[in-house]
Amino acid sequence: MIFGKLLSGRLLYNARQLGVLISKLLIVLSLFFVLPYLQINPANAVAKTTPVLKVGFLYVGPINDWGWTHAQEEGRLYVQNALKDKVETSYVESIYESAEAERVIERMIAQGCKLIFATSYGYLEPVLRVSARHPDVTFMQLSRNGDKKNVGGYFFLNGESLYLAGVAAGRMTKTNILGFVGSHPVPSILQAINAFALGAQSVNPKARVKVVWTNTWIDPATEVEAAKGLIDSGIDILAFDQSDSLPIVKTAEKAGIKIIGCYFDTHEFAPKQWLTGGNLNWGPFYAKTCQQILDHTWKSGFYKCDLANGTVDIAAFGPSVPNAVRKEVLDLKEKIKTGQLVVFAGPLKDAQGKLRMQAGKKPDIEWISKMNFFVPGIDGNLPKMPEN
Numbered sequence: 001m002i003f004g005k006l007l008s009g010r011l012l013y014n015a016r017q018l019g020v021l022i023s024k025l026l027i028v029l030s031l032f033f034v035l036p037y038l039q040i041n042p043a044n045a046v047a048k049t050t051p052v053l054k055v056g057f058l059y060v061g062p063i064n065d066w067g068w069t070h071a072q073e074e075g076r077l078y079v080q081n082a083l084k085d086k087v088e089t090s091y092v093e094s095i096y097e098s099a100e101a102e103r104v105i106e107r108m109i110a111q112g113c114k115l116i117f118a119t120s121y122g123y124l125e126p127v128l129r130v131s132a133r134h135p136d137v138t139f140m141q142l143s144r145n146g147d148k149k150n151v152g153g154y155f156f157l158n159g160e161s162l163y164l165a166g167v168a169a170g171r172m173t174k175t176n177i178l179g180f181v182g183s184h185p186v187p188s189i190l191q192a193i194n195a196f197a198l199g200a201q202s203v204n205p206k207a208r209v210k211v212v213w214t215n216t217w218i219d220p221a222t223e224v225e226a227a228k229g230l231i232d233s234g235i236d237i238l239a240f241d242q243s244d245s246l247p248i249v250k251t252a253e254k255a256g257i258k259i260i261g262c263y264f265d266t267h268e269f270a271p272k273q274w275l276t277g278g279n280l281n282w283g284p285f286y287a288k289t290c291q292q293i294l295d296h297t298w299k300s301g302f303y304k305c306d307l308a309n310g311t312v313d314i315a316a317f318g319p320s321v322p323n324a325v326r327k328e329v330l331d332l333k334e335k336i337k338t339g340q341l342v343v344f345a346g347p348l349k350d351a352q353g354k355l356r357m358q359a360g361k362k363p364d365i366e367w368i369s370k371m372n373f374f375v376p377g378i379d380g381n382l383p384k385m386p387e388n
Contacts, residue, residue: 245269308336
């Protein structure tokens, strides 16, 4: 009987050991089959936990304005296509530079936006108020330096493209009288007008520029009236800096006046009178900024957007521009890109003869962003600039 008990105890022990061995074998087999799948597909798990960066764009005009806002919208679409599911972009158009902008920005933040591009000069004040309430949101303010930890600025040197357009205009004018319709007397517009005049005078010292202000970013009727007034005064080439393009471009085409475009290439709307103009490509700069936010490498600062980094460019030449003028303009474009030619390099005087840039000195974007004067050769009133 004792032998029987020992035998049954040993069998029970062996059965337990066998159960333990089977359990361990099952664990090993499960790891053998599951681990390779986890190693092959790590990105799947990461994608589910990586948050999407929501980016908001605030526009002063409609996206179909064929000008300023149209170019901004092209930039947003570039970002969405380039960064794909890393970002989710949205926009609100036709927002005045007022308390309305502040309400729209708050709504963007409530919807989850962590990066907001404020794409018009007058948005800075609303941006500064909102940014103080939301230190976890990054803001990029156009044309002005926010100078806050979560507020950066970016300034586009549209003067570079308008200088080149001025060279073409200076070569092709017959009356030596050029016209310019300006929106607001703020630094970003003054750099365009001054650069246009300097470009024209660099090849034609007799060239002068007549300026008329509309005091609005977008008002087709006012813009057309200003353009017609300049045409009636005897100009033979017209340039402008308004958010929308077509009212002035079509007016010049109909009147038989050569036209210089602004912000977006609209040569198809002036097949006979188009010369060239500015053309903006915001996409790469916006995508780079978004990637910096994703990588946690973004730093507040005042960023430059110019010919060298591809944000600023000139539009196509019209059929009436001679090959020699085209070559001259394109050669100068390369000199600007490489730094051999600097628009507003010293010595530079204003229309009253005051020295604004010393000989041998070159301007930075802080200097250009505070421009408040006309260069010589410009005829027109310069209203007092809004406080910056």
